[in-house]
Amino acid sequence: xxxKYLRANNRYKPSIFDKFLRIFRKKxxxxxxxxxxxxxxxxxxxxxxxxxxxxxxxxxxxxxLVVSLVGVTVALAYLDIPFKYxxxxxxxxxxxxxxxxxxxxxxxxxYLNSESLGQTPLQVKSIGAGEYTLTLKPExxxxxxxxxxxxxxxxxxxxxxxxxxxxxxxxxxxxxYSYPKEGVDLVVKxxxxxAHVLVDDNEVGVTPLILKQxxxxxHTIQLKREGxxxxxxxxxxxxxxxxxxKAKMYEYVLNANK
Numbered sequence: 001x002x003x004k005y006l007r008a009n010n011r012y013k014p015s016i017f018d019k020f021l022r023i024f025r026k027k028x029x030x031x032x033x034x035x036x037x038x039x040x041x042x043x044x045x046x047x048x049x050x051x052x053x054x055x056x057x058x059x060x061x062x063x064x065l066v067v068s069l070v071g072v073t074v075a076l077a078y079l080d081i082p083f084k085y086x087x088x089x090x091x092x093x094x095x096x097x098x099x100x101x102x103x104x105x106x107x108x109x110x111y112l113n114s115e116s117l118g119q120t121p122l123q124v125k126s127i128g129a130g131e132y133t134l135t136l137k138p139e140x141x142x143x144x145x146x147x148x149x150x151x152x153x154x155x156x157x158x159x160x161x162x163x164x165x166x167x168x169x170x171x172x173x174x175x176x177y178s179y180p181k182e183g184v185d186l187v188v189k190x191x192x193x194x195a196h197v198l199v200d201d202n203e204v205g206v207t208p209l210i211l212k213q214x215x216x217x218x219h220t221i222q223l224k225r226e227g228x229x230x231x232x233x234x235x236x237x238x239x240x241x242x243x244x245x246k247a248k249m250y251e252y253v254l255n256a257n258k
Contacts, residue, residue: 095154096126101134104163106143108136129154138164146171148248153179156241161233163250172250174231178241185214185237188221191248195225214243223247 101110103120110117112132117124120136135147143164152158162173188197190207197209200220204211207223216239223231228249237243 095129097129097152097154098157099124099127099150099152100157100159101136102161103136103138104161106138106140106164108138108145108162108164111135111137127152134160136162136164142166144168144171146173148173148175150175151177151179151244153177165250169251172229172231172248174233174245174247176233176235176243176245178238178243181240181242184210184212184242186211186243186245188223188245189247190223190225192225192228192251195223195228195247195249198222198224221245223249225249227252 099112099117099122101117101120101122108120110120110122112127112134114135129152131149131151133147134150135145137145144167146162146164146168148160148162150158150160156178158175158177160173160175163171165171186199186209188207188209188211193207195207197204197207198221199211199214201222214237216237218234218236221233221235228251231247231249233245235243235245
């Protein structure tokens with residue numbers, strides 16, 4: 001859209017629109033040369049507004065922005081909107097998370113809260129942070145689907161590795177992710193408590209385990225428990241994060257029949 005100007009002593013003929021804009025500028029009418037154009041040419045409205053708002057209009061827009069922010073804050077307080085919802089929106093827009101899913105022996109379709117993401121091996125680089133239910137549906141009918149709760153943290157990657165079996169009890173998985181440090185360096189939990197935790201071949205305790213000190217860098221974590229298949233995973237400990245590991249160990253068939 002453009003505004004047509006008439007030639008008259010290097011000045012344009014004021015329109016109703018121009019008269020309205022006089023309140024934003026002391027110097028009126030506007031000389032055409034100020035808009036870098038010649039008499040009789042068509043000047044875009046956006047260019048004209050940029051010229052006019054460059055003085056008084058700039059201050060007016062700043063005041064309008066401040067008033068708008070105050071208004072939004074008051075409205076949120078009046079509506080009593082819980083901050084957890086605001087944080088959820090902020091995470092989705094400003095801090096997306098990443099998800100990596102792998103399955104052993106068989107491929108599986110991946111669903112996040114019933115929404116299909118694709119097939120394993122899978123890597124998704126931009127997902128809204130939050131808590132979800134991850135469902136793995138295998139290709140083969142004799143293998144049971146697996147559903148596990150997972151947490152996605154903004155600007156971080158959640159890794160899921162699973163082995164699907166003929167029943168949920170014979171399936172296993174391990175979930176690894178990190179989050180801003182909360183006084184500890186490593187948290188390890190297992191569905192069946194009492195698994196021995198080894199860090200770089202040194203036993204540090206049994207699950208559920210909270211380890212307050214763990215040097216930054218790469219480490220090998222092993223989980224061992226009688227009657228279950230051991231789990232081994234490589235992690236990298238960030239300096240400012242806590243690493244969380246949640247696992248369900250594969251229960252041997254002889255033990256599962258009890």
